[in-house]
Amino acid sequence: MSENMKPVPLPRRYFTPTVIVIAVIAAVGLLFVLARLIFGIGAVTNLSNEFPWGIWIGIDVAAGVALAAGGFTTAALGHIMHKEEYHLITRPALLTAMLGYTFVAVSVGIDLGRYYYIWHPLIMWNGNSALFEVGMCVMIYLTVLYIEFLPIVTERFIGRVNLPGFFKRFNVSLDKLLRALDRGLDKTMFIFIIAGVVLSCLHQSSLGTLMIIAGPKMHPLWQTPILPLLFLLSAMSVGFPMVIFESYLTSKSFGLKPETNIMANLGSMVAPLLGIYLSFKLGDMVIRQTFVYLTEFNTASVMFVIEIVIGVVVPLRLFLSPQIQKSPMGLSIAAFLVIFGVFLNRMNNFIVAYNPPYVFQSYFPSIGEISVTAGFIALEILLFRAFVMIFPIVSVPQHSGTKAKFSIRSV
Amino acid sequence: MINESRRKFLKTSALIGAGITGLSTKSVKAEPKYVLDENRMGVLIDTTVCIGCRKCEWACKTAHDLPTQPIESYDDRTVFEKMRRPDAKALTVVNEYPPKETDQFPINVKVQCMHCDKPACVSACIVGAFSKEENGSVIWDTDKCIGCRYCMVACPFQIPAFEFEKAWHPDIRKCDFCFDRTKEGKLPACVEICPMEVLTYGTRKSLIERAHQKISLYPDRYIKHIYGEFEVGGTSWLYLASKDFHELQFPKLGTNTAPGVSEAIQHGIFAYFVPPVALYALLGGVMWINKKKAESNKNKEVHHE
Ligand code: SF4
Ligand code: SF4
Ligand code: SF4
Numbered sequence: 001m002s003e004n005m006k007p008v009p010l011p012r013r014y015f016t017p018t019v020i021v022i023a024v025i026a027a028v029g030l031l032f033v034l035a036r037l038i039f040g041i042g043a044v045t046n047l048s049n050e051f052p053w054g055i056w057i058g059i060d061v062a063a064g065v066a067l068a069a070g071g072f073t074t075a076a077l078g079h080i081m082h083k084e085e086y087h088l089i090t091r092p093a094l095l096t097a098m099l100g101y102t103f104v105a106v107s108v109g110i111d112l113g114r115y116y117y118i119w120h121p122l123i124m125w126n127g128n129s130a131l132f133e134v135g136m137c138v139m140i141y142l143t144v145l146y147i148e149f150l151p152i153v154t155e156r157f158i159g160r161v162n163l164p165g166f167f168k169r170f171n172v173s174l175d176k177l178l179r180a181l182d183r184g185l186d187k188t189m190f191i192f193i194i195a196g197v198v199l200s201c202l203h204q205s206s207l208g209t210l211m212i213i214a215g216p217k218m219h220p221l222w223q224t225p226i227l228p229l230l231f232l233l234s235a236m237s238v239g240f241p242m243v244i245f246e247s248y249l250t251s252k253s254f255g256l257k258p259e260t261n262i263m264a265n266l267g268s269m270v271a272p273l274l275g276i277y278l279s280f281k282l283g284d285m286v287i288r289q290t291f292v293y294l295t296e297f298n299t300a301s302v303m304f305v306i307e308i309v310i311g312v313v314v315p316l317r318l319f320l321s322p323q324i325q326k327s328p329m330g331l332s333i334a335a336f337l338v339i340f341g342v343f344l345n346r347m348n349n350f351i352v353a354y355n356p357p358y359v360f361q362s363y364f365p366s367i368g369e370i371s372v373t374a375g376f377i378a379l380e381i382l383l384f385r386a387f388v389m390i391f392p393i394v395s396v397p398q399h400s401g402t403k404a405k406f407s408i409r410s411v
Numbered sequence: 412m413i414n415e416s417r418r419k420f421l422k423t424s425a426l427i428g429a430g431i432t433g434l435s436t437k438s439v440k441a442e443p444k445y446v447l448d449e450n451r452m453g454v455l456i457d458t459t460v461c462i463g464c465r466k467c468e469w470a471c472k473t474a475h476d477l478p479t480q481p482i483e484s485y486d487d488r489t490v491f492e493k494m495r496r497p498d499a500k501a502l503t504v505v506n507e508y509p510p511k512e513t514d515q516f517p518i519n520v521k522v523q524c525m526h527c528d529k530p531a532c533v534s535a536c537i538v539g540a541f542s543k544e545e546n547g548s549v550i551w552d553t554d555k556c557i558g559c560r561y562c563m564v565a566c567p568f569q570i571p572a573f574e575f576e577k578a579w580h581p582d583i584r585k586c587d588f589c590f591d592r593t594k595e596g597k598l599p600a601c602v603e604i605c606p607m608e609v610l611t612y613g614t615r616k617s618l619i620e621r622a623h624q625k626i627s628l629y630p631d632r633y634i635k636h637i638y639g640e641f642e643v644g645g646t647s648w649l650y651l652a653s654k655d656f657h658e659l660q661f662p663k664l665g666t667n668t669a670p671g672v673s674e675a676i677q678h679g680i681f682a683y684f685v686p687p688v689a690l691y692a693l694l695g696g697v698m699w700i701n702k703k704k705a706e707s708n709k710n711k712e713v714h715h716e
Pocket of ligand 3: 607
């Protein structure tokens with residue numbers, strides 16, 4: 001089957017009514033980013049000395065990193081476990097991770113009070129700081145992701161370099177350069193692929209270490225020394241659901257047949273991962289006896305129950321059911337619940353659980369914060385669509401006779 | 412061919428390993444300045460003698476070039492109606508807790524950075540902008556700070572404040588123990604101005620001794636608790652009070668240091684970069700084996716056909 005499946009650019013009309021709505025959301029978000037740059041963080045957000053971090057960190061960064069886990073999980077499956085049948089999905093997953101991490105970096109940038117000092121951690125080190133480690137790993141991993149994406153760019157342009165007018169004279173040398181780059185990358189790519197997986201494991205878990213230092217400021221339902229492990233396990237279990245959900249959406253929006261087989265295979269791997277995560281989460285709760293907080297009725301306990309039941313238990317049950325395994329729609333719903341659960345978990349850890357000793361006004365995100373967050377998600381979708389149209393990302397069945405000029409490597 | 416690719420693989424892996432260990436020797440030192448001098452200074456705050464004149468607030472602002480009303484305006488006691496916290500424009504504030512019985516006096520509590528012995532802010536700051544100095548003060552370096560506000564998330568006393576209203580070059584502000592004044596041999600501004608000698612400046616050791624003496628001399632006046640002696644591993648600023656500190660809105664904190672757990676995890680994951688390098692090698696090995704397996708499978712298929 002995979003013989004006649006080949007990633008190709010999908011030429012379509014870019015703007016559809018949905019795309020226009022998404023573009024408007026993105027534009028509004030960008031306006032608020034501009035406002036933040038001109039008037040400062042205080043003017044646009046509801047952040048305060050009591051609540052120094054809001055949804056730009058809790059959602060854009062923490063949830064953003066977790067939901068980009070499809071990149072390293074599929075890389076591990078496709079390249080490290082060397083399962084060739086999954087090579088079809090490594091490219092879309094790679095693109096999502098690349099865009100996701102790019103926006104994580106951009107979100108950190110606008111949240112930083114002094115964004116023009118964002119490079120400081122490169123030369124000013126603090127090995128004790130979990131944030132330092134997260135920052136460094138994310139920076140390096142983002143670079144690795146760009147490198148991993150390069151072969152797709154070279155593949156797109158080798159033999160097709162066609163600069164207009166004055167630049168025409170460079171066509172041949174540019175083509176040579178691309179070919180050389182491609183050969184070099186081909187030989188060294190495994191270094192970057194392994195590095196990407198290692199870096200992901202490191203910062204996915206360190207993201208959990210972040211809130212540990214907040215100590216008693218954080219609600220005991222979430223505050224635990226095994227937070228890094230929980231973050232890593234949940235990131236691992238959300239990787240494949242992200243790929244399933246996204247491949248379903250892509251196939252719908254581009255009118256392709258969903259990859260039912262691959263989706264089902266990926267789906268069968270989700271349940272064990274979710275099960276491990278759930279057992280650690282519940283085990284931790286039993287050992288630290290935090291279940292007593294569930295008898296109280298407040299935002300924290302309600303959010304915790306929603307996170308566990310709807311975000312973990314229900315999808316776990318769904319992924320175990322044979323009927324669901326067979327239907328792309330069912331798989332996507334189950335996948336969406338896992339995504340929702342991890343999203344909620346990150347938001348809970350960074351926002352709901354954060355309860356400082358002196359609170360004058362509790363935190364709720366401002367219109368500006370919400371618009372920026374929504375705007376960045378919208379931008380990501382727009383870029384994804386554009387990339388899929390320009391670059392060979394999504395695999396489609398090939399009619400015989402359409403031979404590419406340049407043989408395709410399975411990256 | 413196989414051998415060659417394997418050799419190349421091993422070589423590259425070894426190179427990467429060496430590169431990372433090279434980095435690690437540097438990174439061990441890559442920590443902010445943290446000294447716990449035996450003779451570090453501190454301040455003992457005796458809340459039982461404070462009259463809430465707020466002259467310390469005025470002196471603090473004046474010493475730190477912060478805008479302030481004239482000193483006379485500080486006689487206005489209506490500010491006590493609301494609990495206040497230090498912020499970027501006031502590094503210390505005094506609050507008042509009215510008495511339960513009418514015949515007692517209200518209690519005034521001056522609040523500022525505690526200058527922890529094991530400060531969460533120093534451990535947390537991504538660029539090491541905070542440091543613990545020989546004289547006990549915890550200070551902040553404007554040339555490093557990137558404005559991430561992780562220090563605020565970390566501080567158990569909710570002290571560092573951020574200039575949210577500034578679009579360009581916002582600062583983190585908090586009490587710096589009058590670092591520039593004490594360097595020149597002057598007293599901290601609040602200690603110098605306080606008319607009631609609420610604030611005693613001295614080595615932390617001597618202050619703790621003195622506090623214990625006070626407690627045993629006047630057991631009716633003080634509760635048996637020096638706030639800051641053991642809280643989060645000890646702080647340079649210490650408090651005495653006549654009633655439970657929790658009633659005076661001091662956070663209830665254990666004796667474990669604030670950064671203890673997270674630093675242990677951090678150093679566990681990064682113990683001389685061994686775990687990441689080991690993971691790298693492991694994944695590399697798995698990848699190589701799987702690739703070989705897949706290749707030999709393919710060869711077999713070819714033979715069958
Ligand atoms: S009170 Fe907060 S800001 Fe002050 S030294 Fe301790 S952790 Fe740092
Ligand atoms: S806001 Fe500044 S001082 Fe605080 S943790 Fe971030 S870089 Fe360090
Ligand atoms: S100056 Fe002294 S007496 Fe006056 S409020 Fe400050 S600590 Fe209390």
